[in-house]
Amino acid sequence: MDTMEHSDSPGRPSAARSRLLGTATRLFYAEGIHSVGVDRIVAEAQVTRATLYRHFPGKEDLVLAYLADADRAVRGLVDGAVAGGSPAADTVRVISRAIAHGIRTADFRGCAFLNAVAEYPDPRHPVHQAVVEHRQWFLEAMTELLSRVRKTPAEPAARHFVMLRDGAMAAGCLHDPELVCETFLRGVDGLLQAHAQEQS
Structure with missing residues (x-):
């Protein structure tokens, strides 16, 4: 041993x-x-x-390391999509398809960060704070991408994207993953179309 x-x-x-x-x-x-x-x-x-x-x-250190690994994985997914050099809207679609792929896997159990924060509701707890930091980074990354789709305030659209993603992650544990992913990807397409047509 x-x-x-x-x-x-x-x-x-x-x-x-x-x-x-x-x-x-x-x-x-x-x-x-x-x-x-x-x-x-x-x-x-x-x-x-x-x-x-x-x-x-302590166990808390192990939990934080677990979340740090999950954070690196998501950052790697986003960075890889951006590095592909596609137009911003297509990059958002690449990220969305990667999220859908995760939902379709046999061992999918929802979002690791949302699962963790449900167990650590105290905003002062380091685990809770790690989740908030990750989600703030993700919101900022999507805001940056969506700002390249159209030069309008992009944070509302980014928040909409995060909510679509969160909903798909939750529903993917409860319903047919194929239907959930199809609905999620359609929602992302609709969001991108609406955002691209917004008036400055």
Whole structure:
């Protein structure tokens, strides 16, 4: 147990840390954060408690690392779409299709950030704050993209996009994902058309 505790090479996280975070990510997302205890994470990651606390001083640190990984994934999705060099409206559609693809996956359980904030409602809690920071970045990124579609105030359209995305994420857990994604993508097209036609 815990045979590769130290970093495999300089600057890279240890295999034990990667197993801990990977295990926590899988369990937190599938079953909820509060319902998963440290003992289970340690057992399934096949590390010692001492190793857990060496890498993550407490469960909260592990939760924040889980959300930081999720944040990097979304940023990577948006950055990759932007780097494609397509017109802004098409870039929004690329991001939307990637969101729809996630909803269609067999292990989809909703938005990791909305799930987390439901378990940490106190605005002062670091987990709550991490969710708010991520969502503020996402709103700003979509505002920037939509401002390239038409030079009008783009934040209202960006907020509309975020609400469409949130609704699709929630509905995707409850209804036919194909129908949810079809409705979401149609809504995004309608939003883009309406935003492009707005008067300055």
